Amino acid sequence: EAGVTQFPSHSVIEKGQTVTLRCDPISGHDNLYWYRRVMGKEIKFLLHFVKESKQDESGMPNNRFLAERTGGTYSTLKVQPAELEDSGVYFCASSQRTGVTEAFFGQGTRLTVV
Amino acid sequence: AQSVTQLGSHVSVSEGALVLLRCNYSSSVPPYLFWYVQYPNQGLQLLLKYTSAATLVKGINGFEAEFKKSETSFHLTKPSAHMSDAAEYFCAVRNAGNMLTFGGGTRLMVKP
Numbered sequence: 489e490a491g492v493t494q495f496p497s498h499s500v501i502e503k504g505q506t507v508t509l510r511c512d513p514i515s516g517h518d519n520l521y522w523y524r525r526v527m528g529k530e531i532k533f534l535l536h537f538v539k540e541s542k543q544d545e546s547g548m549p550n551n552r553f554l555a556e557r558t559g560g561t562y563s564t565l566k567v568q569p570a571e572l573e574d575s576g577v578y579f580c581a582s583s584q585r586t587g588v589t590e591a592f593f594g595q596g597t598r599l600t601v602v
Numbered sequence: 603a604q605s606v607t608q609l610g611s612h613v614s615v616s617e618g619a620l621v622l623l624r625c626n627y628s629s630s631v632p633p634y635l636f637w638y639v640q641y642p643n644q645g646l647q648l649l650l651k652y653t654s655a656a657t658l659v660k661g662i663n664g665f666e667a668e669f670k671k672s673e674t675s676f677h678l679t680k681p682s683a684h685m686s687d688a689a690e691y692f693c694a695v696r697n698a699g700n701m702l703t704f705g706g707g708t709r710l711m712v713k714p
Contacts, residue, residue: 491645523704529706530704530705530707531692531702531704531707532704533701533702536699536701543700544699544701546699547701579645579646581646591648591702592648593638593645593646593647594645595643595644595645596645
């Protein structure tokens with residue numbers, strides 16, 4: 489069974505540019521989460537999808553970040569325009585159902601804004 | 603709101619020595635607690651989880667953690683460190699909204 493897959497693994501962009509991160513959850517997992525770790529800080533929650541609906545987006549930093557999950561399958565996280573402080577590792581996780589089921593994490597996308 | 607504190611951002615042990623990684627949590631409700639590990643160039647992998655059953659939880663790779671409500675702790679231990687245990691370890695608590703709140707992480711170094 490394939491795990492959670494994230495693309496790209498690394499991205500280096502200039503300030504002001506747009507970047508789109510993609511996450512493919514484990515097949516059949518309704519719950520999809522985005523997290524971010526800024527260098528030297530803890531991993532922080534960004535948002536939670538249940539199927540195609542945003543369940544909780546309280547962790548999104550500002551309106552430069554837009555997350556979508558079309559059809560309840562893969563998800564994208566777009567940053568437009570990117571700022572220097574957006575640099576960090578973006579993790580995606582999925583779980584089969586809400587509750588204390590294990591959340592499976594992807595390898596993360598390392599975003600560097602220069 | 604729940605929070606997690608991991609004492610020590612870096613821990614160094616000798617191969618064969620006891621591993622102890624500390625985690626304290628704050629929660630207004632009975633917590634669900636997790637330890638994740640991140641090996642170099644890999645994603646987060648679940649080591650173990652506490653879900654209000656047994657207070658001593660056994661995980662993968664010989665790790666275990668004990669939930670102590672009186673101390674609000676969930677420390678991770680392993681009797682004998684291996685070189686392959688070198689990684690970053692994260693303690694996390696599940697919030698009411700089902701997302702995880704993580705501690706700052708502890709990087710474990712194992713010396714030969």
